[in-house]
Amino acid sequence: MKSLTTMILLASLTGASLSVQAADACSPxxxxxxxxxxxxxxxxxxxxxxxxxxxxxxxxxxxxxxxxxxxxxxxxxxxxxxxxxxxxxxxxxxxxxxxxxxxxxxxxxTEFTLAVPDYVYAAGVHDFKDLNRFAEKFDRKVYGIGSGAPANQSIQDMIKKNDFDLGQWKLVESSEQAMLAEVDRAVKKQRFITFLGWTPHPMNVKLKMHYLTGGEAYFGDSxxxxxxxxxxxxxxxxxxxxxxxxxxxxxxxxxxxxxxxxxxxxxxxxxxxxxxxxxxxxxxxxxxxxxxxxxxxxxxxxxxxx
CATH class of the missing domain: 3.40.190.10 (Periplasmic binding protein-like II)
Structure with a gap:
């Protein structure tokens, strides 16, 4: 009986030891x-x-x-x-x-595409094709996120192909925080700006904003x-x-x-x-x-x- 008890205890300890070893190998x-x-x-x-x-x-x-x-x-x-x-x-x-x-x-x-503040949307910018109609007001700039981000690459492709007549526009790359800080500055001055927006994100609560239609070939729908x-x-x-x-x-x-x-x-x-x-x-x-x-x-x- 003692031998069987010892074997069970050893098996239990061995199993626990293997579990700890496996956990250690997976941490961090x-x-x-x-x-x-x-x-x-x-x-x-x-x-x-x-x-x-x-x-x-x-x-x-x-x-x-x-x-x-x-x-x-x-x-x-x-x-x-x-x-x-x-x-x-x-x-x-x-x-x-x-x-x-x-x-x-x-x-x-999820939703991930270009967005504009509510006053820009009210002025008639509802779709990607509307952007270039107001090119001078936008200063021909699209504000993106960090360099190398896939969404930025999509915007670069769009500009390179002159889709939506955006061939003369420029992508401004920065961190998410810097992009949103620029949006905040634009909103305070009621300046036209278009930027990468997505949900989920606090921007959807903090900002009065609208997502543009028409960019599904680059960003998908949902x-x-x-x-x-x-x-x-x-x-x-x-x-x-x-x-x-x-x-x-x-x-x-x-x-x-x-x-x-x-x-x-x-x-x-x-x-x-x-x-x-x-x-x-x-x-x-x-x-x-x-x-x-x-x-x-x-x-x-x-x-x-x-």
Whole structure:
């Protein structure tokens, strides 16, 4: 009997040791953020759950092309911001060719295209084809986000092809924050401006703005966002991958977290914790069948840990 008891104890200890070793091999979970408010929010939600499960999460700020290169080369584990169809070029280059793995859809119903303030819309700018009618008022400029962003490349293609008579226009590239600061300055002076807009994002609440029609060939109509990983990640870190594959967001969820950050001047982590504490029911779907780093059922551990 003692021998059997000893064997069971050793087996249990060995299993626990292997679980800890596997968890150690999967920590930190290396994530990426291109400097977008929505990805900062979703990274914070994912990171909080992962840390409560016993993993650490590390987020690096990287340009989109560097993120995909990092996923291909195994230097980045997870990216929650594969916006489609805006990132079709990267999808063709990395995902369709099998260099990066698409794990799951995490959001649907997104909008991502050029936008204008309400007074510009009221003046008659409703569609891409309306822009050049007011070229001088716009100073022939389109304000985009960080260099290398897929949406910027779409705008550059549009200008190069002289679509919508925009061949003489110029793309102004900057960070998301700098672009929105320029929009704020324009709005205060009631100056004409067109810029990249998307939802979910606090800009949809803060600004009185309208999305332009007509750019579907470049930006699609309604889009989706996917979670992508380096190849082999689901096999190497199955519990983390199972959680990430089940993690779904909504427009309202992301907008609420981002609005907390802006309105209350708090960190994304603080906003994510407050939202999850107020909506613990989402964890049931996110953590179905998922184990913590030390092999326990994740749902009760995470719920208690929040």
């Amino acid at each position: 979970v290396r994530m990426a953020d291109p400097g977008w408010s929505d990805i900062a929010a979703t990274n914070a939600l994912a990171g909080l759950v992962l840390e409560t499960m016993g993993y650490s999460a590390k987020v690096d700020s990287l340009a989109v092309p560097i993120i995909y290169g990092g996923l291909r080369d195994g230097q980045v584990d997870v990216f929650l911001g594969n916006w489609m169809p805006a990132q079709k070029g990267f999808d063709d280059q990395f995902i369709a060719t099998g260099k990066v793995t698409r794990l799951a859809k995490n959001l649907e119903g 889009g989706s966002v996917y979670t992508v990983t380096r190849n082999g990640y689901a096999q190497a870190c199955p519990e983390v991958a199972r959680f990430l594959s089940q993690m779904r967001f909504t427009l309202d969820m992301e907008n609420a977290v981002m609005a907390e950050v802006v309105d209350k001047k708090i960190s994304n982590g603080e906003a994510a914790r407050a939202w999850l504490k107020a909506h613990p029911e989402v964890l049931e779907a996110w953590l179905k069948g998922v184990k913590t780093a030390d092999g326990k059922e994740a749902l009760p551990v995470v719920t208690k840990g929040l």
